[in-house]
Structures are given as structure tokens and as C-alpha cells.
Amino acid sequence: MESTMLKIKQLLVDLYGCRADLDDDELLQRVLEEAAEKAGSTVVNRLVHRFHPVGVSVFLILAETHISIQTWPEHDYAAVDIFVCGEGNDPSAAWEVIRERLEPESHEIKEITRSIGERRA
Amino acid sequence: MESTMLKIKQLLVDLYGCRADLDDDELLQRVLEEAAEKAGSTVVNRLVHRFHPVGVSVFLILAETHISIQTWPEHDYAAVDIFVCGEGNDPSAAWEVIRERLEPESHEIKEITRSIGERRA
Numbered sequence: 001m002e003s004t005m006l007k008i009k010q011l012l013v014d015l016y017g018c019r020a021d022l023d024d025d026e027l028l029q030r031v032l033e034e035a036a037e038k039a040g041s042t043v044v045n046r047l048v049h050r051f052h053p054v055g056v057s058v059f060l061i062l063a064e065t066h067i068s069i070q071t072w073p074e075h076d077y078a079a080v081d082i083f084v085c086g087e088g089n090d091p092s093a094a095w096e097v098i099r100e101r102l103e104p105e106s107h108e109i110k111e112i113t114r115s116i117g118e119r120r121a
Numbered sequence: 122m123e124s125t126m127l128k129i130k131q132l133l134v135d136l137y138g139c140r141a142d143l144d145d146d147e148l149l150q151r152v153l154e155e156a157a158e159k160a161g162s163t164v165v166n167r168l169v170h171r172f173h174p175v176g177v178s179v180f181l182i183l184a185e186t187h188i189s190i191q192t193w194p195e196h197d198y199a200a201v202d203i204f205v206c207g208e209g210n211d212p213s214a215a216w217e218v219i220r221e222r223l224e225p226e227s228h229e230i231k232e233i234t235r236s237i238g239e240r241r242a
Contacts, residue, residue, distance in 0.1 A: 004196060012131070012233060016240040047168035049182045057187065059180045061170045065191060065200075066178065075125060075239045079186075081202070106240060110233055112133060118196045119137040119227060 004117040008065070011082040011091045012112065013098075017105030022071035022078055025056045031101040032060050032067050039094035041067075041084050067094060078102060085116065125238040129186070132203040132212045133233065134219075138226030143192035143199055146177045152222040153181050153188050160215035162188075162205050188215060199223060206237065 021027060025048050036043050045061040054073045059066060065083040072078070080098055082091045099107065142148060146169050157164050166182040175194045180187060186204040193199070201219055203212045220228065 010133070012235065014235055014237070044172075045168060045170040045178075047166060047180060047182070049166040051165075051185075055185075057166075057182050059168060059182070059187070059189075061168070061178045061180070064172075064176075066180075066189065068180075068187065068189075070186060072237065075237075077238055079204075079235065079237065081204075083200075083202075108236070110235075112231055112233070114133065114135055114200065114231075115229070116135070116193065116196075116200065117198055 005119065006085065006116045008083070008085040008114045008116050009091055010112040010114055011080070011095055012110040013080040013082070013095060014108045015078040015080060015102055015104035016076070016107060018076045018078055019103035020101060022073040022076065022102070023054045023056060025050055025058065028056055028058045028069055028071065031098055032058050032069060035082070035094035035097040036060055036062060036067055038097050039082070039084050039091060040089045041086070126240065127206065127237045129204070129206040129235045129237050130212055131233040131235055132201070132216055133231040134201040134203070134216060135229045136199040136201060136223055136225035137197065137228065139197045139199055140224035141222060143194040143197065143223070144175045144177060146171055146179065149177055149179045149190055149192065152219055153179050153190060156215035156218040157181055157183060157188055159218050160203070160205050160212060161210045162207070
């Protein structure tokens with residue numbers, strides 16, 4: 001029987017000292033939608049949640065995976081997760097859009113490789 | 122000025138050969154809700170998306186972070202992301218619930234440490 005493992009690159013990014021307004025949920029959704037588009041991904045669903053007094057979570061479900069952001073505006077900090085798969089999809093392109101729009105002073109990227117599919121003994 | 126960095130453990134888990142029905146969105150939501158509870162987290166919002174012909178994504182937004190699952194039932198494969206923070210929260214407890222309920226033949230855990238908050242130069 002044929003193995004169907006697919007290696008997928010997932011980016012976990014911590015953004016520090018962002019100049020953008022991390023409490024602006026509409027801005028964050030726009031940025032993520034643009035990032036998904038640049039990555040070559042199709043958005044099939046989304047969830048935007050506002051915390052009180054501050055903080056936003058945005059999840060975009062893509063054709064097979066997701067992009068998310070969660071913000072702590074009181075620290076100018078955001079946690080981004082870019083998990084895209086599929087022919088021609090490019091998580092780095094999504095990250096470039098987010099970096100340009102949120103303007104972090106510094107950031108830390110962790111690049112994780114995941115094996116999706118069937119693992120046979 | 123005081124630094125407010127918080128080290129958070131994030132678990133990325135690939136589940137192979139699951140015995141549970143990975144196309145059952147209600148089951149998956151129940152499992153994640155139970156996992157969040159066991160981790161000591163509070164669910165503040167959720168998004169469940171069904172793919173056609175098969176596949177489910179469930180995102181739970183927690184008081185500060187999230188738990189998610191995305192499934193490929195055709196491969197008995199699921200990708201789980203457990204990102205919980207806060208006093209007394211335990212991502213391992215969430216993972217134990219998911220492992221027991223979805224019964225993977227094998228799995229691979231990646232444990233990532235993220236630094237949340239303000240980074241000063």
C-alpha cells in the first residue's frame with residue numbers, strides 16, 4: 001500500500017513591539033486575509049473574538065489548514081501561527097504580509113515541519 | 122521598566138491511525154471542550170467547520186490562547202495544536218484527553234516554548 005505522507009512547514013511567530021494597533025480586530029482580519037491570499041490559500045471560514053478590556057483573536061480556516069493571530073495589545077505583542085499546505089502555497093509570503101502590516105520591532109520565528117497523512121508500521 | 126515575558130509551552134501533535142471517527146464534528150468538539158477543561162482553561166468562543174466530502178476543523182478560543190484540531194479522515198490523521206497559558210494550566214492534561222478519545226496508533230509531539238509579552242532592547 002502506498003504511503004501518503006506530506007511534509008508541511010508551519011511557522012510560529014512571536015511579534016514584539018508592534019507599531020500597528022493590535023486591538024483593531026478589523027485591521028487584523030484584513031491583514032490575515034491578505035496574508036492568506038499571498039500564500040496562495042483559500043479562506044473557507046473565519047472567527048474573530050474580542051477580549052475585554054483588550055486583545056483580539058482571529059482564526060482563518062483555509063482550504064486545508066489555518067492562519068491565526070492572538071494579540072496582547074497591552075504588551076504590543078502578537079502570536080501568529082501560519083499552517084498552510086497545498087501545491088504552490090508559501091507560508092513565508094503570508095509572514096511577509098503580516099510583518100509589513102504589523103511592524104514589529106523584533107520577532108522570533110520557529111519553523112516546524114509536520115508530516116501529514118498515513119504513517120505505516 | 123519591568124519585563125513581562127511569560128514562557129508558554131505549546132504542543133503540536135500529529136496523530137496517526139486514529140480509531141475514532143475523525144469526520145464526527147460533534148465528537149471532536151466534545152473532546153476538545155473536555156481537553157480544555159482538564160487543562161484548566163476557559164473556552165470563550167468556538168468555530169467548527171466541516172469540509173466536503175470529509176474533514177473537520179475545530180477551534181476553541183480560550184481565555185488567552187487556543188486549542189485546535191484539523192482532521193483528514195481519509196488518512197485517519199489529525200493535527201492538534203494546544204496553546205494554553207495562565208496560572209495552573211496544563212497542556213499535557215489536554216493532550217491526554219485527546220489521546221484517550223481519538224486513540225491514535227502512533228503520534229508525534231513537538232513541544233515549543235514561546236515567550237509572550239514585552240521584549241526590551
